[in-house]
Each structure stands twice: as C-alpha cells, then as structure tokens.
Amino acid sequence: MTESQLFAPHDLPARWQRRRAFTFVDTTFSAFLALWQRWRDDEERCDRLHVLALAPLSALDAPPSPDDASPLAAELARAWPMRVAGLHRLEFDAGRVVLTLAIGDDIETLLSKLWLRADAFHLDLTATSDPRKLCKSLARFAGADATVCAIAADHEAPQLERALQASGFECAPHATHAHAPVTARFAPRWRVRRHEPPLPFDANAREAIVIGAGLAGCAVSSRLAGRGWRVTLIDRHALPARDASGNPAGVFHPIVWRDDSVAARLTRAGFLDALRRWQALESAHRDLRRSDAGLLQIADTAADADALADAIARFAYPSDYVQPMTRDQASRIAGVDVARGGWFFPRGGAISPAAVCVAQIAEASAKITPRMNTEVTRVAHDGRHWRAFDANGAEIAQAPVMVLANAHDAERLAGLYGEPTRSVRGQLTVLEPGALDALRMPVIGEGYAVPLGTDGALIGATYDIDDPDRAIREAGHRENIERVAGMLPALAKTPAGVRAGRVAFRCVTSDRMPMIGQLADESAARRDARALSGAWPLDLPRMPGLYGAFAFGSRGLVWATLAAELIASQIEGEPWPIERELAEAVDPARFLLRALRHGEIGAVQLSP
Structure with missing residues (x-):
C-alpha cells in the first residue's frame, strides 16, 4: 500500500490537526514510520500521536526498516524492545510520538485484552479468522467517527462489510478494482457497547x-x-525518598514462574518499562548508581531450578532477558560459591532508589513544585477540586486531580473499604568488607546480597508483618546473615561484621499486588450494592480525579514507572500501557468489587 493509500481513507493529516491526541491502530505492522514522518511534517499536528501496532512475536526478530534507511528507522531500531510477548511502549520526540507494540500470536485475542479509544484502524483481514469478532472489538474501542481501512481479499470484502455494519460502522461503497480496501466510519445508530x-x-x-x-x-x-x-508534590520529609525508597540500594528484576501468570506478566512489563525510563534519564547525564553486571537468582531447591529451566525453554525467553544456570555456572558468574543453581537476568541489578527519585524530579523541575516538610492529614473534594489540608486545617494545595502515592497513609486518606493494606517492617544489614568481597553482582533468593565495593555488602531483609518497631535489632542482623548464608556459603564459613543497619516499612496488600489506578466512589457503591453485585471493574462508580499508586511492597523499583504511565494514561484518556486484565489485577477497587460480588457490603448494610 502506498503512502497516499494509507492516509487518504483516514483523512489525515486533517483529522489530527489541533487535537490533543490522535490514536491509530495498525494490525499490518507497517504504518508507524510513515505516520511519524507525516506528523513531523505537519505544523498543525496533534500534541501527541499514539500508534498501537499489533503483531506476532516473530515481528520482534528485527525492527522494520525502509530501503533508504531513514533516520526515523534508525531511531526506531535503537529503541527496539526485547523479544518477549506483551505490550512495549516506545516514546519518541520527547514523548509526543508513542508507539505501543502489542505482541502475541493471535491478533483477535490481543485486541480483546486492550483498552483504548481509537481514531483510526488500519487492518489486514488475513491476520484474523473471524471478521465478526474482530469488528466487535473495533466497536468497543472506536471513538466518534473513527475510520477503518481494511485489506481483504475480494471474496472476503462482502463478509467484512456486513460485520462492520452489524457493529455500528457505515461502509463506503466498495471500489470495483481488484484489491481495493474496505473503508468505513464509526457511526452507530444504536448502542453497540456496554462501556x-x-x-x-x-x-x-x-x-x-x-x-x-x-x-x-x-x-x-x-x-x-x-x-x-x-x-x-507533597511529602512529610525534608527530602524525597526518605522512607522505604531511601534504602542504600534496591534490586530490580522480573520474575519467572512455571506459568506466565498475571504477576509474572505485570512484573515483566514493569521491569522493561523501568529499564527504558532509566536509560532515558542516564542519557540525560543523571547518575542513578545502577549496576551493570546483571543479577543472579538462586532457586530455593534443586527441583525448582530444574523446573524454571524448563519454563525458560518452554516460553523461549531470549538470553538477554533470562538464562538458566547450573550451580557451577552460577558460582562462576557470581564470583563466589552458591548453594544451588538458578537463573540469571543480564539486565537486572541494583540501583539507588533515591537517585532515581531525585533524577525524575530534576528532569521535570520546571513543572514540579515540591512541598517538603508538609504532612497531609485530610483530603476533600469540593465538587471541582481536590484539596489537601494539614493538621491545623489549613489548605496546603488544591487541584482537579490528586494522586495518593504515600504508601500506608493512602488507605487512611482515601478511607478504603476493608483495610486492604498492611505494614511490613524490613531491616537491612550492611556488612563490613570480608566474606563477600568477591561477589560480582546482586544475588537474590531466600534473601538478597548487593556488593557495595569497598563499603562491604548490603543484605536483607527481614519481613515483620504489622511490627511498628523502628529500632535496629541484633536478631534482625542475625536473621539476614543466616538467610543469605543459605544462598552464599562463604558467609557461613567466614563471619562478617555488621557495619550499619536500617529499618523501613513496606506497604503490602493481602494478594501482594500493588494498588494502581482510579479510586472507587465507595459511598456510591454502597448505595447501589445490590445492583453492583455482579459488577465488573468498569461498572464501578469512581472518584472524579482521585488516583492511587501505593502498596508496592518490595517491588517499587519494578512497578513505579509502569504505575505512573498507567495513571497518566487513565487521566489523559490515552491507550493503557498494559492489558486490561493486568490493570484490573492492580485496580485499587478490586477488594471493594469482591465484597460487592460476595454480598458482604449488602449484608453489612442490612444488619441491625
């Protein structure tokens, strides 16, 4: 298809001009470079161009490149993601051009997992087996007057047109010449979708x-x-990253399980997004104190090591993502003897959480106003704005949108149903130089150990649920040493002195998943408890402009940047950066939703 044939059915660039955002969905995996160039050439272009490209995993084997090797193709090649399934969000032109690659083997299944409002669809019907299912998916996502241009064999065109019309699209008269695309516009005469x-x-x-x-x-x-x-940006401390984010170092890595579970997919997405964000900060000369030797995970048992090696092979993970390791291999790359085999993450490692926080604020300092040494004791909505108040009842700030990212205190400020979060005390130990001096990289398993060079090694951490004690305990140091010695026998053979310790408190939920997204209007949900007994997440009433990003547990480094992108996308009405199933797994309203489905809230309301 020529460039004119690509743009003409969608009336581009006229339709994106002077708009905040324009979203183009492409199942041919061929339109992005042309769209990007046309966007650059248009002085009246939209502020943000989103291109969502759906493709099989094999498409990641090599980035697309035109014959003339354009600068845009080279830039795309430099940003090309790892060869793993899921959604990959790549940003260009200071974030104003966004390419989201949805990678999987079934286009229809991929579409059913997404959540977005699309302005244009460019389709290859040969990639689908069921035009009716495809068109229903298009109708779920189509914005007003969304356009469709579909490549189809001549004998398939009538069936596709009927499927489009049944889903609320008006089809243009089909051209009589061979290989003419089917074109249509979303203009339903009746309601065709629930949400x-x-x-x-x-x-x-x-x-x-x-x-x-x-x-x-x-x-x-x-x-x-x-x-x-x-x-x-409001915080009760004098500086950013003073609580759990203030640990000397934190480890980051995805998780590999025997099945590709929701938790594994979410952590993979967060890990890859974090790497992209950190690389951008480092390219801007921000020092994040990130290690570069990879990260080794030691299996709990030899059987687990074998099982995960099988899973790595079954899922065909690339070697730059994860590699199985025998005990001898793991000992060789770690530089010290290890107790068992495991798996190696070449892109995993350790980083300074505080350095990440400082870099993010500095990079956007023109738009961020910090209010440190300020504690928020109450929030309220006046019908238009969210307002934050201090202990004396004085207003700290007001704005149409508020995001609660204050861990344990978020639950209290939001008044969430069922007290879904708990506090976990974690004590870290900094060892004197000695037994782990030869350790080349962070090692995790029953505990973790991070080499600090001449400063020794950081190990940890205890996991003390609902323990408010801030004091350093000798028993906590012993527990950390014993646990790490179970992975690294050298620590048991050569006792190490303790140089320092730190206590921080992690916020977790009962299902160990974070709370990310728009908060529910719990008062409205209680009033309509009976009607919402069979509700889905999109059915719940929501608090206008109130969002949460908390309860990250020990995975804040992996989840924080992805959480931020999801919330920003929800606020702006942009395509979500993860599948809807994953977003629902971290929805702050999920515990309320379960209570409604089980009749718990209705039962409470009816009790005397």
Whole structure:
C-alpha cells in the first residue's frame, strides 16, 4: 500500500490537526514510520500521536526498516524492545510520538485484552479468522467517527462489510478494482457497547497534587509533567525518598514462574518499562548508581531450578532477558560459591532508589513544585477540586486531580473499604568488607546480597508483618546473615561484621499486588450494592480525579514507572500501557468489587 493509500481513507493529516491526541491502530505492522514522518511534517499536528501496532512475536526478530534507511528507522531500531510477548511502549520526540507494540500470536485475542479509544484502524483481514469478532472489538474501542481501512481479499470484502455494519460502522461503497480496501466510519445508530472507551478526565485540567515523594510519587509527577501538567508534590520529609525508597540500594528484576501468570506478566512489563525510563534519564547525564553486571537468582531447591529451566525453554525467553544456570555456572558468574543453581537476568541489578527519585524530579523541575516538610492529614473534594489540608486545617494545595502515592497513609486518606493494606517492617544489614568481597553482582533468593565495593555488602531483609518497631535489632542482623548464608556459603564459613543497619516499612496488600489506578466512589457503591453485585471493574462508580499508586511492597523499583504511565494514561484518556486484565489485577477497587460480588457490603448494610 502506498503512502497516499494509507492516509487518504483516514483523512489525515486533517483529522489530527489541533487535537490533543490522535490514536491509530495498525494490525499490518507497517504504518508507524510513515505516520511519524507525516506528523513531523505537519505544523498543525496533534500534541501527541499514539500508534498501537499489533503483531506476532516473530515481528520482534528485527525492527522494520525502509530501503533508504531513514533516520526515523534508525531511531526506531535503537529503541527496539526485547523479544518477549506483551505490550512495549516506545516514546519518541520527547514523548509526543508513542508507539505501543502489542505482541502475541493471535491478533483477535490481543485486541480483546486492550483498552483504548481509537481514531483510526488500519487492518489486514488475513491476520484474523473471524471478521465478526474482530469488528466487535473495533466497536468497543472506536471513538466518534473513527475510520477503518481494511485489506481483504475480494471474496472476503462482502463478509467484512456486513460485520462492520452489524457493529455500528457505515461502509463506503466498495471500489470495483481488484484489491481495493474496505473503508468505513464509526457511526452507530444504536448502542453497540456496554462501556464507553477511555476519555480524558478533564480536557482542560493540567494541574495535579501528588502526595508522597518516594518512587511512586516521583514517577507519577514525572509522567504528568512530561505531558505538560503542573504538579504539586507533597511529602512529610525534608527530602524525597526518605522512607522505604531511601534504602542504600534496591534490586530490580522480573520474575519467572512455571506459568506466565498475571504477576509474572505485570512484573515483566514493569521491569522493561523501568529499564527504558532509566536509560532515558542516564542519557540525560543523571547518575542513578545502577549496576551493570546483571543479577543472579538462586532457586530455593534443586527441583525448582530444574523446573524454571524448563519454563525458560518452554516460553523461549531470549538470553538477554533470562538464562538458566547450573550451580557451577552460577558460582562462576557470581564470583563466589552458591548453594544451588538458578537463573540469571543480564539486565537486572541494583540501583539507588533515591537517585532515581531525585533524577525524575530534576528532569521535570520546571513543572514540579515540591512541598517538603508538609504532612497531609485530610483530603476533600469540593465538587471541582481536590484539596489537601494539614493538621491545623489549613489548605496546603488544591487541584482537579490528586494522586495518593504515600504508601500506608493512602488507605487512611482515601478511607478504603476493608483495610486492604498492611505494614511490613524490613531491616537491612550492611556488612563490613570480608566474606563477600568477591561477589560480582546482586544475588537474590531466600534473601538478597548487593556488593557495595569497598563499603562491604548490603543484605536483607527481614519481613515483620504489622511490627511498628523502628529500632535496629541484633536478631534482625542475625536473621539476614543466616538467610543469605543459605544462598552464599562463604558467609557461613567466614563471619562478617555488621557495619550499619536500617529499618523501613513496606506497604503490602493481602494478594501482594500493588494498588494502581482510579479510586472507587465507595459511598456510591454502597448505595447501589445490590445492583453492583455482579459488577465488573468498569461498572464501578469512581472518584472524579482521585488516583492511587501505593502498596508496592518490595517491588517499587519494578512497578513505579509502569504505575505512573498507567495513571497518566487513565487521566489523559490515552491507550493503557498494559492489558486490561493486568490493570484490573492492580485496580485499587478490586477488594471493594469482591465484597460487592460476595454480598458482604449488602449484608453489612442490612444488619441491625
């Protein structure tokens, strides 16, 4: 298809001009470079261009490149992601051009997992086996007057046109010449979907309050500022990253399980997104103190090591993502003897959480106003704005949008149903130089050990549920040493002195998944408890402009940047960066939803 044939059915560039955003869905995996170039050439272009390209895993074997090797193709090649399934979000031109690669073997299944509002669809019907199912998916995502251009064999065109018309599209008269595409426009004469696809919270709102300046809050502030928002960032400490985000170092890595579970997919998406964000900060000369030797995970048992090696082979993970390791191989790359085999993450490692936070704020300093040494004791909505108040009842700030990224305190400020979060005390231990001096990389398993060079090694951490004690305990140091010695026998043979310790408190949920997204209007849900007994997440009433990013447990480094992108996308009505199933798994309203489905809230309301 020529460039004119690509743009003409969608009336581009006229339709994207002077718009905040335009979203183009492409199942041919061929339109992005042409769209990007046309966007660059148009002085009246939209502020943000989203291109969602769906393709099989094999498409990641090599980035597409035109014959003339254009600069845009070279830039795309440099950003090309790892060969793993899922959604990969790549940004260009300071984040104004966004390519989301949806990678999987079944286009129809991929479409059913997404959530977005599309302005244009460019389709290859040969990639689908069921035009009716495909067209129903298009109708779920189509914005007003969304256009369709579909490549189809001549004998398939009538069936496709009927499927489009049944889903609310008006088809243009089909051209008589061979290989003419089917074109249509979304103009339903009746309701064809249960839920409206995403819209911006408020097209005119460009101010937000973020409470909490740890990994979550700094990441959210950065992503909103990158979209032109002005952010008031509030924290009770004098500096960012003083609580759990203030640990000397943190480890980052995906997880590999015997099945590709929701947790494994979410952690993979977060890990890859974090790598992209950190690389951008480092390219801007921000020092994140990130290690570069990889990370080794030691299996709990030899059987687990064998099982995970089988899973790595079954899922065909690339070697730059994860590699199985025998005990001898693991000992060789670690530089010290290890107790068992495991698996190696070449792109995993350790990083300074505080350095990440500081870099994110500095990169967007023109748009972020920090309010440190300020504690928020209450929040309220006046019908238009969210307002934050201190202990004396004085207003700290107000804005149309508020994001609670303050860990344990978020539950209290939001008044969430069922007290879904718990506090976990974690004590870290810094060892004197000695037994682990030869350790070349972070090692995790029953505990973790991070080499600190001449400063020794950082090990940890205890996991003390609902323990509020901030004091350093000798028993905690012994527990950390014993646990790490179970992975690294040298620590048992050569006792190490303790140089320092630190206590921090992690916020977790009962299902160990984070809380990310728009908060539910729990008062409205209680009033309609009976009607919502069979509700889905999109059915729940939501608090206008109130979002949460908390309960990250020990995975803040992996989840924070992805959480920030999901929340910013929800606020702006942009395509979500992860599958809807994953977003629902971290929805802050999921515990309320379960209670409604089980009749718990209705039963409470009817009790005397």
